[in-house]
Amino acid sequence: xxxxxxxxxICNCKQVTYHQIxxxxxxxxxLEDAVAAFDExxxxxxxxxxxxxxHDKILDIIADLMYRR
Ligand code: FES
Numbered sequence: 786x787x788x789x790x791x792x793x794x795i796c797n798c799k800q801v802t803y804h805q806i807x808x809x810x811x812x813x814x815x816l817e818d819a820v821a822a823f824d825e826x827x828x829x830x831x832x833x834x835x836x837x838x839x840h841d842k843i844l845d846i847i848a849d850l851m852y853r854r
Contacts, residue, residue: 795842798835805830806843810850819848 791804809829816822823844827833833840 795846796830796832796835796839798839799831799833801830801832801839803846806832806846807850810847816851819844819851822847822851 791802791807793803794800795803795806806826809826810822812829813822813825816825823833826843826847833843
């Protein structure tokens with residue numbers, strides 16, 4: 786079975802998918818920078834609250850989504 790980008794688990798510890806990150810970001814108020822957005826996404830999804838290895842990956846995804854808007 787093909788796994789689409791949307792359903793890819795980005796944070797293994799908390800089982801947070803790309804789609805959940807995207808969703809949390811769109812629900813968040815407009816934020817100035819990716820770091821502020823990261824905090825907001827983290828609050829909603831609890832991503833990157835385990836081992837923290839996914840931190841940079843998530844920040845990259847957020848930055849990417851923000852500047853594509
Ligand atoms: S993979 Fe995200 S906190 Fe460990």
